Amino acid sequence: MDGSYLPVLIMAAIGVTGFGMTVVSFVIMRRRGGKGQAIRPVADGLRSLLRRLTVVGGLLCVLFFAGVVLLLVLGRTNAQKHTRESLKQQYAAIADRRDSSQTSSSGAFDPVEHAKAIGYSDDEIQSVPQGVICLGCGNPIAVAGLKEGETVVDLGSGAGFDAFLAARKVGPKGKVIGVDMTAEMVAKATESARKGNCQNVLFKVGEIEHLPLEDDSIDVAISNCVVNHCPDKLAAFKEIRRCLKPKGRIVIADLVVVGTFPAEVLEDKTWGKWLAVASEKQEYLEAVGKAGFKGIAVVSERASPTAQKNERLRGRIISIVVKACK
Numbered sequence: 100m101d102g103s104y105l106p107v108l109i110m111a112a113i114g115v116t117g118f119g120m121t122v123v124s125f126v127i128m129r130r131r132g133g134k135g136q137a138i139r140p141v142a143d144g145l146r147s148l149l150r151r152l153t154v155v156g157g158l159l160c161v162l163f164f165a166g167v168v169l170l171l172v173l174g175r176t177n178a179q180k181h182t183r184e185s186l187k188q189q190y191a192a193i194a195d196r197r198d199s200s201q202t203s204s205s206g207a208f209d210p211v212e213h214a215k216a217i218g219y220s221d222d223e224i225q226s227v228p229q230g231v232i233c234l235g236c237g238n239p240i241a242v243a244g245l246k247e248g249e250t251v252v253d254l255g256s257g258a259g260f261d262a263f264l265a266a267r268k269v270g271p272k273g274k275v276i277g278v279d280m281t282a283e284m285v286a287k288a289t290e291s292a293r294k295g296n297c298q299n300v301l302f303k304v305g306e307i308e309h310l311p312l313e314d315d316s317i318d319v320a321i322s323n324c325v326v327n328h329c330p331d332k333l334a335a336f337k338e339i340r341r342c343l344k345p346k347g348r349i350v351i352a353d354l355v356v357v358g359t360f361p362a363e364v365l366e367d368k369t370w371g372k373w374l375a376v377a378s379e380k381q382e383y384l385e386a387v388g389k390a391g392f393k394g395i396a397v398v399s400e401r402a403s404p405t406a407q408k409n410e411r412l413r414g415r416i417i418s419i420v421v422k423a424c425k
């Protein structure tokens with residue numbers, strides 16, 4: 100038997116024992132209550148023992164329920180950690196692949212065609228350092244209105260595609276910080292910055308939920324197809340807001356889902372991991388609002404071209420670009 104069941108079995112044994120003790124003691128006590136004076140000393144002794152057993156049984160029951168809650172919480176946290184680790188491995192493998200044309204598990208991924216399909220111009224695609232591919236789902240740069248001198252963070256920067264485009268817009272007086280949880284992606288993006296002599300962009304390893312950034316330090320947070328991976332989107336948006344200057348803004352391209360999916364789709368190699376934590380549009384926008392953002396607007400919305408190729412997902416995965424400010 101899988102060792103992970105052991106705590107559950109122990110908790111169940113404690114709970115059943117406690118419940119049994121409580122019920123049996125209670126029933127016996129009620130029966131003894133009607134007996135006559137002759138057996139009273141014995142009945143009193145027994146009664147006190149039964150009372151104690153009832154209390155101990157009750158305590159064991161409480162322990163059981165507390166344990167069940169703890170196991171559920173720990174189980175969920177472990178499952179999330181596991182999902183994140185396997186996601187990192189997936190993106191590390193993409194970063195380490197030399198031939199970027201084979202990025203998709205289907206082997207049919209063409210990075211240039213993909214970038215065009217999600218809204219980048221030829222000029223944008225050609226302006227990033229050689230070999231930097233886009234794994235996003237929209238074009239946040241097109242609507243971010245980036246100005247010279249601004250400080251930008253690209254959340255989940257991957258190979259750095261949007262970070263490099265943003266660096267061009269903010270110019271030498273501005274700065275772009277790419278943050279990504281996958282060290283291999285950060286290493287690859289850093290190498291591309293070095294080769295492309297891009298001096299106003301740097302990349303850091305970090306998670307959106309715990310950004311390696313000061314409070315109130317960023318003018319614009321852009322992101323492309325990343326927050327959808329976060330199980331706790333509200334926590335992610337609160338953390339993003341913390342780093343923005345007053346009146347700072349977010350421009351986030353992301354995927355949202357329509358409805359729920361059957362088990363066989365949730366087990367899909369490419370889509371399953373994030374479908375398990377993906378949100379519907381309304382829920383996603385509510386998280387943005389609850390985090391304290393104002394002026395929330397969906398500035399573009401269309402079916403994800405990548406998902407459209409999969410008949411089980413067609414029309415059910417939507418690419419949106421959301422703008423809001425602190």
Ligand SMILES: C[S@@+](CC[C@H](N)C(=O)[O-])C[C@H]1O[C@@H](n2cnc3c(N)ncnc32)[C@H](O)[C@@H]1O
Nearest residue numbers: 233234235255256257279280281306307323328
């Ligand atoms: C779909 S790719 C998009 C990469 C990039 N934004 C682009 O458009 O090419 C998702 C990236 O987000 C990163 N990522 C996913 N969840 C993250 C999190 N919670 N914190 C930081 N990075 C994350 C992954 O490592 C991966 O590089």
